[in-house]
Amino acid sequence: MLSTSWLLLLVYLGLACAGRPPTDEGCVTAVYTALGYLSFSGDPTQGAWEARCQNRLKVTSTYASADVYCTEEEQVAGFAQLQRYCLEYGKVELMPREQVAENLTHDALSRMPVIEYGQIPKSQRIPTAVLISPTFYRRTFDTIDTWQFEVWSHNVFGLLGYAFWALVLAVGIFHRLVRHIFHALDIRAGQWARSRVRWLWIPLDGTYHWLQTHLVVPAPLPSSRRKLLWWTFPTRIEAVTVLLFWVLSVVVCTLEYRPVEGNL
Incomplete structure (x- = not known):
C-alpha cells in the first residue's frame, strides 16, 4: 500500500513538473x-x-x-x-x-x-x-492560455500542499534523529562523548530551548488561548503549522485564478 502511494505521488509530481x-x-x-x-x-x-x-x-x-x-x-x-x-x-x-x-x-x-x-x-x-481580427485572436489565445494555466496550476499548487506536510514530517524526523544521536552518545561514553560534539550544539542551544519552552511543550494548565476559531491546539507549534498551511492555501488559491476579459 505504501509503495502504491509513493507511485501515485511520483506520477502526480511528473504531471506537475511537465508544466504547461x-x-x-x-x-x-x-x-x-x-x-x-x-x-x-x-x-x-x-x-x-x-x-x-x-x-x-x-x-x-x-x-x-x-x-x-x-x-x-x-x-x-x-x-x-x-x-x-x-x-x-x-x-x-x-x-x-x-x-x-x-x-x-x-x-x-x-x-x-x-x-x-x-x-x-x-x-x-x-x-x-x-x-x-486582433480581438478575436486575443480572446481565443487568452481562453486557451488561461485554461492551460489552470490545469498546470492545479497540479503544481496541489503538490505544494503535499510538499508542505512532507517538510513538516522531515523536520520532525530530523529533530528526533538528532536527539537520538545525542542520547546514544550519552549512553555509550557519558559526558566525555557529549563534550566532543557539544561545540556544534552550543550556538543553537538557546534557540532550541526557547522553541521547546514557548512553542513545542504544551502548557500544564488549560487555557482559552489555545482556541482559534472552532479548533483547540495543544501546542503553539501546531497552531503555527496549521496557520502557515492556511496562508499557503489562500496564497496559491489567489494566484491560481487569472481574470481575463472575454472568453470563448
Whole structure:
C-alpha cells in the first residue's frame, strides 16, 4: 500500500513538473481554434479535423492568420503540432503551405475579410478565406492560455500542499534523529562523548530551548488561548503549522485564478 502511494505521488509530481504546453505552439493553436468557430464552403458535415487540415479555405485562413499574429518560430512549432494532430485525430495530412501560397502574398492578405468573434454564425458557410481580427485572436489565445494555466496550476499548487506536510514530517524526523544521536552518545561514553560534539550544539542551544519552552511543550494548565476559531491546539507549534498551511492555501488559491476579459 505504501509503495502504491509513493507511485501515485511520483506520477502526480511528473504531471506537475511537465508544466504547461510549450508557448511557441500556442499562437497557431489559437488561430485554428478561432477558425473552428467558423464554417467554410466545402466543410464536411462531420469531422472537424478533416476540415481543419484539408479544407482549402480554412487551411488558407489558418496560414494567413498565423502570418499576421505568429512569429516564424511560433509557426514552425505550431504547424508541426497541427500536422501531428491531423495525422492522429483526422487520419489526414495537413495541406502544405505551398498549395495555397498564391493566396498568402501581402496583397492577398490585405484583401481578405477580417472576421470578429460572433460576427458570423457557425451555420453560415463562408465562401472565401478570411483573417480573424486582433480581438478575436486575443480572446481565443487568452481562453486557451488561461485554461492551460489552470490545469498546470492545479497540479503544481496541489503538490505544494503535499510538499508542505512532507517538510513538516522531515523536520520532525530530523529533530528526533538528532536527539537520538545525542542520547546514544550519552549512553555509550557519558559526558566525555557529549563534550566532543557539544561545540556544534552550543550556538543553537538557546534557540532550541526557547522553541521547546514557548512553542513545542504544551502548557500544564488549560487555557482559552489555545482556541482559534472552532479548533483547540495543544501546542503553539501546531497552531503555527496549521496557520502557515492556511496562508499557503489562500496564497496559491489567489494566484491560481487569472481574470481575463472575454472568453470563448
